[in-house]
Amino acid sequence: MFKGKKVIVFGERDGVPGPAIAACMKAAGAEVVLTVTECFV
Amino acid sequence: MYDPVIKACSHVLIHVPGFVRYGSKPSREIEDSPTSLLPTIEAHLRTFEQAVEYPPNQVFIGNLHPDHLNSIEQPWYRHPVANASRCGPYGEIMPEEEFLGLMKLADDFDLMWLDKEAMPMLKEALQSHSLWKNTDLGKLDTAVENTRIRDRIQNDGSIPLYHRGCIVGCMHRHHEKDDALKAAVLMENLMAKTSGALALAHLLQNADIRADEVDLILNCSEEAVGDRYNRGGGGLAKAIGEMCRCVFATGCDIKAFCVGPIYALVQAVGLVKSGLFKRIVVVGGGSLAKLGMKFRGHLAKDMPILEDVLGGLAFLVVVNDGESPLIRLDSFGKHDIGSGSSQQSIMESLVVKPLHRMGKKITDVDRYAVELQNPEVTVSAGSGNVPLTNYRMIGALAVLGGEIQSGEIDRFVLEHGMPGFSPTQGHIPAAVPFLGHAIDAIKRGEIKNAMFVARGSLFLGRMTQLSDGLSFLIEKNPGKKSGGD
Numbered sequence: 001m002f003k004g005k006k007v008i009v010f011g012e013r014d015g016v017p018g019p020a021i022a023a024c025m026k027a028a029g030a031e032v033v034l035t036v037t038e039c040f041v
Numbered sequence: 042m043y044d045p046v047i048k049a050c051s052h053v054l055i056h057v058p059g060f061v062r063y064g065s066k067p068s069r070e071i072e073d074s075p076t077s078l079l080p081t082i083e084a085h086l087r088t089f090e091q092a093v094e095y096p097p098n099q100v101f102i103g104n105l106h107p108d109h110l111n112s113i114e115q116p117w118y119r120h121p122v123a124n125a126s127r128c129g130p131y132g133e134i135m136p137e138e139e140f141l142g143l144m145k146l147a148d149d150f151d152l153m154w155l156d157k158e159a160m161p162m163l164k165e166a167l168q169s170h171s172l173w174k175n176t177d178l179g180k181l182d183t184a185v186e187n188t189r190i191r192d193r194i195q196n197d198g199s200i201p202l203y204h205r206g207c208i209v210g211c212m213h214r215h216h217e218k219d220d221a222l223k224a225a226v227l228m229e230n231l232m233a234k235t236s237g238a239l240a241l242a243h244l245l246q247n248a249d250i251r252a253d254e255v256d257l258i259l260n261c262s263e264e265a266v267g268d269r270y271n272r273g274g275g276g277l278a279k280a281i282g283e284m285c286r287c288v289f290a291t292g293c294d295i296k297a298f299c300v301g302p303i304y305a306l307v308q309a310v311g312l313v314k315s316g317l318f319k320r321i322v323v324v325g326g327g328s329l330a331k332l333g334m335k336f337r338g339h340l341a342k343d344m345p346i347l348e349d350v351l352g353g354l355a356f357l358v359v360v361n362d363g364e365s366p367l368i369r370l371d372s373f374g375k376h377d378i379g380s381g382s383s384q385q386s387i388m389e390s391l392v393v394k395p396l397h398r399m400g401k402k403i404t405d406v407d408r409y410a411v412e413l414q415n416p417e418v419t420v421s422a423g424s425g426n427v428p429l430t431n432y433r434m435i436g437a438l439a440v441l442g443g444e445i446q447s448g449e450i451d452r453f454v455l456e457h458g459m460p461g462f463s464p465t466q467g468h469i470p471a472a473v474p475f476l477g478h479a480i481d482a483i484k485r486g487e488i489k490n491a492m493f494v495a496r497g498s499l500f501l502g503r504m505t506q507l508s509d510g511l512s513f514l515i516e517k518n519p520g521k522k523s524g525g526d
Contacts, residue, residue, distance in 0.1 A: 013498050014427050017382045019506050037506065039299075039498035040424040041414045041465050 004034035011037035042480060045313040045358050046311050046518065047306070048339060049248035050477040052101050053132035053240045053353040054464065055140045056093075059203035061349050063228065064332030082336060085346045087118075089136045092350060094121030097415045097462040101352075103477055107413075107459035117417055118345055131477040132243045134350070137204055140235065141168035145180050147235040147284055152213050152227050153202070154193070159183035159209035172242045180297030191279035200224040219269040226265075229329040231263040232351060234277055237326030238284040240353030244441040245285065248357045255357075257318040258282040258292030259309055260327040261301035263467045265292075281324055287293070289329075290322070298497035299412065301325065301468045302354065303511040309358040310368050310513075321358045327351025328466045335465065338422025347418045352469035356476065363520050366483040371399055372514035374494070382508050391494050391512040393442070401513070403439040406457065406514065408477035409487035411435075412495060413463040427470075430496070432458035472494035472512075483517050490516035 007030040011018030018037035025032050061067055062082065071078050096117045099105045104126060113120050127134045135143075142163040146151055155163060155319060164181040167173050185343050190211045193199040198217075202210040212231070214224040237260065245252055260278035267274035278292030295305040302325055307323040328351065336346045361367065374395035396403060411431035422428055435457070438451035445453055462471035472493040479491035497509035 013496070013500075013508065014384075014425060014430050015510060016384075018500070018507075019382045034507065037498070039396075039501055039502045040422075040469075041412070041419055041427055 005030045006033050009035040013039040043188055043314050043316050044361040045310045045368055046361050047356050048365045049357045051132045051240050051243035051247055051355045053243055055100055055135045055236055055351040056089050057137050057351055058349045059137055061333040065330040067333040067336055080103045087345045089410050091132050093127050094125040096122050099125055100462040103131035104129040107462055112459040125432050138163055138166040139170055142181055144231055144235045154185045154190055155210040156187050157184040161354040162399045165233055200486055221268050223271045230264050230266045232329045233262040233326035234280050234354040236289045236323045236351045237262055237281040240355040241281055241285045241324050244355035246356055252286040255287045255290040255320050255322050257321040260294045261305040263328050270280045299468050299471045300495045300497035300509050300511050302471050302473045303495045313358050324355040325468050326353050331466050335418055335422035341420050350464050352464050352466040366480055366515040367518050369514045374512035376510040384434050387510055391510045392435055393438055402444050404444045406490055408491040408493045410472040410493045413470045413474050414465050415461045418465050428461040490514055
């Protein structure tokens, strides 16, 4: 479902970090245009 | 030969409601809507008494054990501790009027002006403090007229300082075009220095040693002292030591985001073990930027703005005294650059690997201290319960290792974890606020060991996507026969 889609990834330090989401998105065929992880505490 | 121990701790809080407006989040949002937002923020600030009675704050300074929070109904701010004291076995909760005077004592460049009208009250407050009453308070005699303060605020980029809604002084910049020396940055740095010095003063008292017996100070505060050519250059360790008269100590700053205190402790342990230094202080002052960080969530729930305190921590690492819990030198867990960034791989690196190295199971550790952010601060703002998430992950690893059943995770969390009780001050919640409690519980024989696990968000600086983390374990000291000298 992500093939050919451009994806912006927002990860969370205490949840799922950005690089992990990006890896899944790439594996699903998406083009990751930005990956950021934030810390909310 | 020189087995290191953490001999003493200090944990302090400083109630600074007048500075909440200068936290990063409030200051940005007040700038967008100054007339409507500031009065709302001020209406949700706590009194000093309310901050002292707040159960998590009582845990932080050691008057209550973290487990006690499990028996107090939430929200905790509606269930104040009766007859709460501002002083505890690990430190104190200092009121704003004393801290303003202490900031002036910490000011070596006349960066801070205090109002002539307010000065007698500020000086009197500090004079009655047991740790500072014998200090030269001469700097507090250099107050200035209110008209001069207002002129500098209007014309020279100075920032007003508020106490109980009134302007009681101002902070100046020290260069017209240097962003690293503008008033807001210098105020942040001066507050880190002052709160760090308060923590160090308590540590010296708790450890019952003279200031001139300390030979190295490692500062792990989250600030960036320097000028335009060396932003973050450092120097706060020696500045804090100077204020506390540690005249035979040198020092430097350790930077590692929230995991800074653990890195500093690791280095202190190594330096004591090597024999290079004998009495090392690790100290961290508070973070102005993080005041009111979650205020939007608190206002939305019509609850008090709970991020109204600075934190401060200090630890004394010395050669084995035969009493204090030993730091296991084979216990250090690290998150390697090549490790994965998932929660599971981070916790495996920090918990499972070092325990396997020591021949221990996850359930062999009596207490885990993870990042101990107070959930009442974060959950209300939609940021989740950080300690609980981490404890559940450690419990899940115990399930994967066949140590417990999946249905036993909640019991594992209750028995091996604890509710968060630390203010969201970055490096301050980084597991180490439990050190005082752990040392005392191990000495009393209530637990045999405790593991400290902290994590850092390196990606926030936009130089890498990496996370970070570090861990260590302390355990009961078998006595002098263990190789102490």
